[in-house]
Amino acid sequence: MSPESTERPSNVLFIFTDQQRVDSLSAYGNDWVETPNLDRLASGGIRFDNAYTPTAICSPARAAIITGMRPHRTGIERNVKSGATIANDYPCYPRLLREAGYEVGHSGKWHVGQPPDAFGVDGEHIPGWFYDADHPDYCEYLENGGYPELRPEHLVDAFPDDGREYQSGAADTRPTDASFTSYVTARAIERIETYAADPDTPFYQGVHYFGPHNPYYLPEKYYHMYDPADVDLPASAVKETFENKPWTHRVQSRMAGLSDLSLEDWRRFVAVYHGWVTFIDDQVGRLLEALEEVGVADDTAVVFTSDHGSFLTAHKMHDKGPAMYEDIYNVPFITSGFGPSGHVEDRFVSLLDLAPTFLDLTGVDIPDEYDGRSLLNLYLTDGEIEETAATETEGDADDTADLVANPDWREHLTAEFHGHFFAYEQRMIRRNEYKLVLNEFDTAELYDLAADPNELTNRIGDPAYGDVARALYDALVRELASRGDPFVEAPTRKLSQTSAVGLDGYDSED
Secondary structure (H helix, E strand, O other), X not given: OOHHHOOOOOEEEEEEEOOOOHHHOHHHOOOOOOOHHHHHHHHOEEEEOOEEOOOOOHHHHHHHHHHOOOHHHHOOOOOOOOOXXXXXXXXXXXXXXXXXXXXXXXXXXXXXXXXXXXXXXXXOOOOOOOOOOXXXXXXXXXXXXXXXXOOHHHEEEEEOHHHOXXXXXXXXXXXXXXXXXXXXXXXXXXXXXXXHOOOOOOEEEEEEOOXXXXXXXXXXXXXXXXXXXXXXXXXXXXXXXOOOOOHHHHHHHHHHOHHHXXXXXXXXXXXXXXXXXXXXXXXXXXXXXXXXXXXXXXXXXXXXXXXXXXXOOHHHOOOOOOOOOHHHHEOOEEEEOOOOOOEEEOOOEEHHHHHHHHHHHOOOOOOOOOOOOOHHHOEOOHHHHHHHHHHOOOOOOOOOOOOOEOOOOOOEEEEEEEEOOOEEEEEEEEEOOEEEEEEOOOOOEEEEOOOOOOOOOOOOOOHHHHHHHHHHHHHHHHHHHHOOOHHHHOHHHOOOOHHHHOOOOOOOOO
């Protein structure tokens, strides 16, 4: 990597949010929301513009991260609360860190079907998709701090339908420090302080927030931080027609229930969502300050990302579901403490790259079973740069460059989906400015993200995109076949017949 990263940090802080859009951060160009701490992290590290989740649903994405393997391999393809066995079946990175002598801690959302201690991780088990206001450890935190437990009378200004809807919100009138989000941060800081007290033992600490996932129950300060009147809805929220789109998109839109609500409610969703984003950013500031206070900031790698994005009214949808748009698959991804400083990286990276990166940073061997790659391989080392330069003709090598991209990095990226509220299989490939989505028993989708960044026009069947469709289709099917993905093996899906998936007029190479 660059000269700035010749010494790898001893510790790792992994900050992980739930259902956060790329465009929710000012570091990614949002000039409306305040996220100064994540901005600072990005300015001192790497901001990844083309980072993707392997699947846009909580448990499968989290299981993929912890095992380093795609959902169809782990068997966790939809949300789970219990009954999983991945800690027993796969070389999960937390246990490998523990076996290598690391302290390994966790605070916040878990949601992979087994408790943290099954993976060799210290921390409370909060198993569900949303936080448990009656969790014993949270109640103990409230009692010790002199804060009241959360009760219905503490929630005011609810919307819509008095807060009974899945996508609802309400202001929590208790002190900010009484919130579950503040509790997650406090427990993480306590563990960092404990771990840092032993300078001879390095640590990994995960901090997994439940937000900005709906429903939106926030301290009053953040709930009212942004004015809905100032919200510009996503372009696709207004312009989406679903013409030439899979039927599931219409189903997902109807299930979201947005058509029953006013545009003012839509804007309020967006405003409150960003209030939660700023709330989490303030928590990030607390975590970074804690590293400074215990004297390990300069020896700690920090990684920030999210399990997937959110529709948040885009394409007339909410939450996530069987529609592989950028809104839910492209995720914010920022690293600091290793690699170049103030760099923007546009090559494709995946949440599957997290496990090998954490192991590589800590000097632990990366299992061959992992599907991702260490981010430390994005750039050539000094020795590799010299070797490359020696094989090039004079004038071709840039001997002044501090940062040289590894030419052996991936040129495309794939993702999968297996269902959320109902079972539904999808596979996606993203290469250059194009994206192809194969849908189970329905039309395929092809988007030109350079000409159509809001993914409003499905180019499947457009002769002008025939070569693009064929190339992406063949590349995706080859990759699925090479890794034994059952999507391509199932005879009912007839992927060798492109007409069966909406690629009328284009034949595959086989």
